[in-house]
Amino acid sequence: MDKKKLAAEHAVASIEEGMVLGLGTGSTVYWMIQKLGELVKEGLNIKGVPTSQETEALALKLGIPLLQLADVHEIDLTIDGADEVSANLELIKGGGGALFREKMIASISRRLLIVVDDSKVVTTLGKFPLPVEVVPFGWELTSRKLSRFGCKPVLRTTAKGPFITDNGNYILDCHFDTIHNPEELNEHLNLTIGVVENGLFVNMANTIIVGSNEGVYTKKKSM
Numbered sequence: 001m002d003k004k005k006l007a008a009e010h011a012v013a014s015i016e017e018g019m020v021l022g023l024g025t026g027s028t029v030y031w032m033i034q035k036l037g038e039l040v041k042e043g044l045n046i047k048g049v050p051t052s053q054e055t056e057a058l059a060l061k062l063g064i065p066l067l068q069l070a071d072v073h074e075i076d077l078t079i080d081g082a083d084e085v086s087a088n089l090e091l092i093k094g095g096g097g098a099l100f101r102e103k104m105i106a107s108i109s110r111r112l113l114i115v116v117d118d119s120k121v122v123t124t125l126g127k128f129p130l131p132v133e134v135v136p137f138g139w140e141l142t143s144r145k146l147s148r149f150g151c152k153p154v155l156r157t158t159a160k161g162p163f164i165t166d167n168g169n170y171i172l173d174c175h176f177d178t179i180h181n182p183e184e185l186n187e188h189l190n191l192t193i194g195v196v197e198n199g200l201f202v203n204m205a206n207t208i209i210v211g212s213n214e215g216v217y218t219k220k221k222s223m
């Protein structure tokens with residue numbers, strides 16, 4: 001079975017009746033949302049909070065009831081994917097460009113459960129270019145400032161021009177190669193004028209479910 005699908009479907013066992021659920025974005029969590037749609041059809045009562053327009057459209061298509069973020073004070077459980085996961089359960093997210101909404105939803109979640117295939121598990125973060133969402137105005141200046149942190153920022157583009165996030169912003173994919181202190185870098189990046197949010201998730205994930213050829217395994221944050 002597809003390793004992403006394996007991890008995502010395993011995560012469904014953590015969903016309980018009555019929960020408010022954060023619904024992540026990407027090709028891994030897609031499988032969790034598909035399964036959730038089936039459970040809702042069978043009578044499971046949950047409410048979802050989507051982390052992107054893409055996930056919102058998918059959830060609506062599957063008949064999953066959704067809440068407006070304005071009406072949500074706390075989320076019981078968010079299930080999301082990641083681009084890299086370190087041994088300490090620090091994450092790089094934002095490969096799909098949804099990092100701002102994903103981080104906002106994660107920040108009000110009691111538990112953040114991450115589903116990945118084993119190619120995403122690393123010793124040190126940084127091989128995957130770190131996505132940083134920036135305001136379009138003056139992005140070249142912001143890019144120069146970000147390069148002072150030791151990376152090479154590259155504007156994410158599509159065939160039509162710059163990639164535009166759900167919030168109307170740009171993404172700079174920052175090539176670090178190795179990120180030694182994710183906590184410090186996260187703070188420094190977010191203090192840079194022009195930066196909306198970055199894809200480092202530090203002290204946020206509680207549990208990682210990893211799909212591999214040998215089956216699934218789970219890693220929990222040590223307290």
Ligand SMILES: O=C(CO)[C@H](O)[C@H](O)COP(=O)(O)O
Pocket residue numbers: 024025026027028029080081082083092093094095096097098099102
């Ligand atoms: O952070 C994300 C989107 O912004 C995704 O969770 C991340 O890119 C992983 O995606 P996939 O499951 O498709 O590999």
